Amino acid sequence: MTQPKLTPLAARLPASVPFVGPEAQERQRNQQFIARLGANESGFGPSPKAIAAMQKAASEVWMYGDAENHDLRHTLAKMHGVAPENIMVGQGIDGLLGVLVRLYVAKGENVVTSAGAYPTFNYHVAGFGGVLHTVPYKDDHEDPDALIAKALETQAKLIYISNPDNPMGTWHSAETMAQMIAKTPVGSLLILDEAYIDLAPDGTAPAIDVTNPNVIRMRTFSKAHGMAGARVGYAIGHAEVINAFNKVRDHFGMSRISQAGALAALQDTDWLPHIRAEVANSRNRISQIATENGLSALPSATNFVAIDCGADGAFAKSILAALIDQGIFVRMPFVTPQDRCIRVSCGPTDQIDAFAAALPKALATARAALR
Amino acid sequence: MTQPKLTPLAARLPASVPFVGPEAQERQRNQQFIARLGANESGFGPSPKAIAAMQKAASEVWMYGDAENHDLRHTLAKMHGVAPENIMVGQGIDGLLGVLVRLYVAKGENVVTSAGAYPTFNYHVAGFGGVLHTVPYKDDHEDPDALIAKALETQAKLIYISNPDNPMGTWHSAETMAQMIAKTPVGSLLILDEAYIDLAPDGTAPAIDVTNPNVIRMRTFSKAHGMAGARVGYAIGHAEVINAFNKVRDHFGMSRISQAGALAALQDTDWLPHIRAEVANSRNRISQIATENGLSALPSATNFVAIDCGADGAFAKSILAALIDQGIFVRMPFVTPQDRCIRVSCGPTDQIDAFAAALPKALATARAALR
Numbered sequence: 226m227t228q229p230k231l232t233p234l235a236a237r238l239p240a241s242v243p244f245v246g247p248e249a250q251e252r253q254r255n256q257q258f259i260a261r262l263g264a265n266e267s268g269f270g271p272s273p274k275a276i277a278a279m280q281k282a283a284s285e286v287w288m289y290g291d292a293e294n295h296d297l298r299h300t301l302a303k304m305h306g307v308a309p310e311n312i313m314v315g316q317g318i319d320g321l322l323g324v325l326v327r328l329y330v331a332k333g334e335n336v337v338t339s340a341g342a343y344p345t346f347n348y349h350v351a352g353f354g355g356v357l358h359t360v361p362y363k364d365d366h367e368d369p370d371a372l373i374a375k376a377l378e379t380q381a382k383l384i385y386i387s388n389p390d391n392p393m394g395t396w397h398s399a400e401t402m403a404q405m406i407a408k409t410p411v412g413s414l415l416i417l418d419e420a421y422i423d424l425a426p427d428g429t430a431p432a433i434d435v436t437n438p439n440v441i442r443m444r445t446f447s448k449a450h451g452m453a454g455a456r457v458g459y460a461i462g463h464a465e466v467i468n469a470f471n472k473v474r475d476h477f478g479m480s481r482i483s484q485a486g487a488l489a490a491l492q493d494t495d496w497l498p499h500i501r502a503e504v505a506n507s508r509n510r511i512s513q514i515a516t517e518n519g520l521s522a523l524p525s526a527t528n529f530v531a532i533d534c535g536a537d538g539a540f541a542k543s544i545l546a547a548l549i550d551q552g553i554f555v556r557m558p559f560v561t562p563q564d565r566c567i568r569v570s571c572g573p574t575d576q577i578d579a580f581a582a583a584l585p586k587a588l589a590t591a592r593a594a595l596r
Numbered sequence: 597m598t599q600p601k602l603t604p605l606a607a608r609l610p611a612s613v614p615f616v617g618p619e620a621q622e623r624q625r626n627q628q629f630i631a632r633l634g635a636n637e638s639g640f641g642p643s644p645k646a647i648a649a650m651q652k653a654a655s656e657v658w659m660y661g662d663a664e665n666h667d668l669r670h671t672l673a674k675m676h677g678v679a680p681e682n683i684m685v686g687q688g689i690d691g692l693l694g695v696l697v698r699l700y701v702a703k704g705e706n707v708v709t710s711a712g713a714y715p716t717f718n719y720h721v722a723g724f725g726g727v728l729h730t731v732p733y734k735d736d737h738e739d740p741d742a743l744i745a746k747a748l749e750t751q752a753k754l755i756y757i758s759n760p761d762n763p764m765g766t767w768h769s770a771e772t773m774a775q776m777i778a779k780t781p782v783g784s785l786l787i788l789d790e791a792y793i794d795l796a797p798d799g800t801a802p803a804i805d806v807t808n809p810n811v812i813r814m815r816t817f818s819k820a821h822g823m824a825g826a827r828v829g830y831a832i833g834h835a836e837v838i839n840a841f842n843k844v845r846d847h848f849g850m851s852r853i854s855q856a857g858a859l860a861a862l863q864d865t866d867w868l869p870h871i872r873a874e875v876a877n878s879r880n881r882i883s884q885i886a887t888e889n890g891l892s893a894l895p896s897a898t899n900f901v902a903i904d905c906g907a908d909g910a911f912a913k914s915i916l917a918a919l920i921d922q923g924i925f926v927r928m929p930f931v932t933p934q935d936r937c938i939r940v941s942c943g944p945t946d947q948i949d950a951f952a953a954a955l956p957k958a959l960a961t962a963r964a965a966l967r
Contacts, residue, residue, distance in 0.1 A: 228782075228834075232705075238843040240842035242842070242847045244663075244847075245663075246663040246848070248664070249662070266660060271657060279651075279654035280651040282825075284647050286642060286824070287637050287641045288635075292613060292615075292616075292620065295620070295623065316687065320849055329600060331605070382600060411599075412601065413600055438599040438600065439599070454653075454661050454851060455852070456661075472723070473606065473723045476615075476617075477615075477690060480825060480827050480854055483851055486654070
């Protein structure tokens, strides 16, 4: 042995990335995208007040951020009607999911999710040696009953569901989610990823009950708040579950600038209603573009729209490739039958115009390839 | 069981924090510090060009950061005369250390460090179930020979050393470090933490040799570059070791604002010489203050000075407490005999003035307590 050895688990993991980012694709193409509509970022941007707070904090960045995220956590607690001990701030939902899997999933233990749901969660499960069990989507929705049944069958430590769902944009009612929470087996922790909840119809979120140790809710500043690049997410849950993060998290890992930005974003209470209106308009526009091109859009409670391309995954992939060829960054679901769709993020008019202009040619290219 | 169970490892970890941050102490005291000289932050701030770049990036923060850290990695590679494949950018050295321990240390495996060296490294080792073995400092320096001997004895996967050292500020020559690298056992990975290297005498860093898989170098933008709150560090090493990070790291975890700031900081080549001069002045001033108070300062190659208070840890602790009482945030080493010192970060004149004004009273208080 001439080289230090990775752990057996690390040695068998591939070097991989859950998604290839747009910048990496631009470098491969040697050309910038003209529309960035693939990562469900918010092209409407963050609140101007959040931007101002981050700009101010930039000159204070010589200081480490507050390891306790005190001000942000207290503001969030007040907003959600819980105690600060029920809130954990972390480096985006991605970072929080990584810590959560680490805390609960020992090597060989079981985890349940939907086939085609969030790949970064699956990446973390694999990274800690968990065993992933999947159930199919049902009519383009995640299937709470099937997830619960699979969790019972496998004695799963974690169950993952997003509501509203990514990548389909569909959603369940608060009642359905409340029932799922109630049915979560003792011994399982339900991760309810609500990254898109700010963009869903009022009443989509079930009531928050932090006395229940079997569910943890995940929220983010990356979507409606338009701060994906700042890496701020938070979890809401039972105080014991929340405090467990303090066993292993990177206490000084939060950017001070991001902390300031997130706090200011919360204080600008006008911004989310504005974004909800912009996103609703943009969803309508994307649906209309789909219809004009003989395709159909799925209803969405998120800041993106899944467009059903009406055939199989190969056809959708061919459309996607032709869009990317024209400088339109979009993505698509990974798993059949969801992969008959492409997924287009909402965005400012000029970005959606660019998509609208590129779609007919992309369709023609894909259809020609079929012949 | 009414509650999902943590892994056995997580269950036995305490909820803890390697350091209590200054903001947390301010909340406990219910009063702000008047001098922030305890965390080796750089009160001289980051380059104005880095601040400007971060301010510009704030309005682009709706986009995720580049998962490959391409521009920063390529610039760093060029600077160090290595390939981009030899550089891994991460969320500060803290974040990189966490990933490295995860990759190399399976439960029960051995790790070697110095008694009283960086607590956050120890926190990560405990967090992944590693077994920490320590060797004492020797004349206030970390002891490379003892570290290597302990690594051989324990077949350690990782060996940690910082050069220059935190918390003592002492350093070894490049030759000594090169010898330590050469003596690193096959099967061990030497982590050479060079967080403070930009502030050390020229020639303190041994030559970088990325063909050697037994050493990984850690660098940061938190110290000389004055960007602790931005969370940007990087590792330099063998391409295989570096690429292993891609198995488990949070690929989209870097703040886009921090990426922009770090890149601009590198491009402002005038800033580090300026900071080196400021820090050298500040070190001299702190030494002089120590002397004026009948204490002696240790020589330092960092942005802080360890002041030998001339008695035991209890006496130093009593001085520290009396400084904190007067609103001066400083820290001290954890372990005997280093804990006879207090550790004062360099900083702008007004901050050091405040320390100078508070020290005589703190000493008097501590001496009175001895009687």
